[in-house]
Amino acid sequence: MSARILVVDDVPANVKLLEARLSAEYFDVMTASNGTEALAISRRAECDIILLDVMMPDMDGFEVCRRLKTDPATHHIPVVMVTALDSPADRNRGLEAGADDFLTKPVSDVVLIARVRSLTRLKMMTDELRMRAITSLEIGMQTPERSAVADTGKGGRILLVDDRESSYERLATILAAEHTIDVEPNPTEALFHAAEGNYDLLIVSLDLNNFDGLRLCSQARSLERTRHVPILAIADPENSTRLLRGLEIGVNDYLLRPIDKTELLARARTQIRRRRYTDHLRDNVQNSIEMAITDALTGLHNRRYMESHLATLAEQASIRGKPLALMILDIDYFKSINDNYGHDAGDDVLREFAVRVRKSIRGIDLACRYGGEEFVIVMPETDLHVAGMVAERLRRSIAGEPFAIHKGTKRIEVTISIGLTTLERKGEAVADVLKRADTALYRAKHDGRNRVVSQAA
Structure with a gap:
């Protein structure tokens, strides 16, 4: 696992020492001798860890x-403060400034490399999400960067797994000042509790009686519902080796007893802020995907999605020897609605039309806005007779009740014409099926509208 490490120190001997240690582990190392230079390098996105x-x-x-940490362009870069200062006040000051860790000189090679590797994994995951979410800006979605910078990290939901009463009572009291805290003293129930609780942070004691805390951490990482929840491990000083092992299996951060109150709160806030940021990134990615395949006005799938997915459905139908019905729907005289009542009224009709379509079809059916006032419904494992019944039911639901426009102040009559066909010949081209349905729709229009016309293959 390679990463670009920026070492910032004004003492050349310190820089050379860290550079040698990191280069031996095949990290790419760059250096800066002062803060101004470090900020410039970071803003150019030239480093993964500082x-x-x-x-x-x-x-x-x-x-x-x-x-x-207050710059939207650099706040996501992990920062490890490496210093000779070792008082709790100095460490807490660094954590309050947003540092991801605070290592005291002389730093153990094992601790340094374990921490860098752990943060490298985290940074690579975040970078992947950030890269996928880049299109969010292009399609007008809000970037999560500024909200992440402003986030205090407070108000999180935390699950504390600890079977020592004196320990969990003290920790829970401290954490309750800023968060909602649940305690699970039974480690065998902890994973189930974590999966069901929608937590922002898991705090796990590695000194559980008759239970391996690291195994619990590993299980949390392997379970889909807890895979992305940060883990803060707590251990006695003599268990520092196990903590390093924990970093390798996915523990995000750790504390050694005795626990300093301020440090506990600072590390919890850091992990919760990062969880919220990555959740925002994932939401942006998901929303970007949905926007790419969804019609913004009606909420139905768009033509691009229909064309790609229809090909898959047709192939499955051919392989399984099952029928596939397809109907094209067109709102009658839609142009006159826009001309007489305005485009806002037309939008009202389209939105309500989509609602009624959803109510008339099954969950496995695919409803799409084909363009303008035309829609396509694809019905897997449905023959022409059954599809005709569905089409007629849909036609009646549209014609049977007027559509509200202008915020409900006026109601107008709306009807639709439907062209219906099926895919029944193995290997038939999707374009031929669409053309046949379109021909049936033309006949429905020509014969007087507000009707369903079927055309067999």
């Missing part, structure tokens, strides 16, 4: 970290 010294002449590491 190892940041605190004591620097022009701008100390706390200020550099604060600027990185």
Whole structure:
């Protein structure tokens, strides 16, 4: 696993030492000797992780970290503060500035590499989501970057898994000041509890009685419903080796006992902020996909989706020897609705039409807006007779009740014409089926509209 590591330190000897350690593990290392240079490199997106010294002449590491984490362009880059300062106050100051970790010099090679690898995995996952969500900006969706910067990390839902009463009572009291906290003292029930609870963070003690806390962490990573929930592990100092193993299997962060109150809250906020940010990215990706295949006005699938999915449905029908019905629907005299009542009224009719279509078809049927006032419905495993009954029911539902327009102040009569056919010959081209349905629709229009016309293959 390679990554670009930016080492920021004004002491050349420190830089060379870290560079040698990281290069030996095949990381690409770049360096900066001051905060201003580090910020410039970061804004150009040239690094994946930043190892940041605190004591620097022009701008100390706390200020550099604060600027990185409040800039929408750089807030997602993991920052590890590496310093000789080792007091709880200094560590908490770094975490409050947004640092992902705070390592005290001299740093163990094992701890350093384990932490860098863990954060590299996280950064690569975030980068993948960010790359997929780039189109969100192009199609007008809101970027989650600024909301992520403004997020305090408070108000999260946390599950604490700890079977020592004295421990979980103290931790729960601390966390309850900023979050909703549930305690699960029974580790055998913890995974089920985590999967059902929609949590923002799992805090797991690795010193459970008669249960392997790391196995619980591993199971949480393998389960779909908890795969993306961050895990904060807690252990006694003598279990630091197990913590490093935890980082390898997907633990996001850790704390050693005795737990400092301020540090616990700071690390919890960091993990919750990151969870919310990645959730926003995933939502943007999902929404982008939906917008690409969905008609914005009616909420039905669009023509692009219909054309690709119809080919798949036709192939499945041919392989299984099952019929496939297809109907093209057209709203009668739709142009006159726009001309007489305005395009807003036309939009009202289209939206209500889509609602009635959904109520008249099955869940396995595919309803699409084909263009303008034309719609297509594809019905798998449906012969011409049954499809004709569905089409007639749909025609009656449209003609049987007037459509409300202008926010319900006026109601107008609407009818539709339907052309219906089926795919029954194995290997028949989808274009031929659409053309046959369109011919049937033309006949319905020619014969007086507000009717269903079927055309067999």
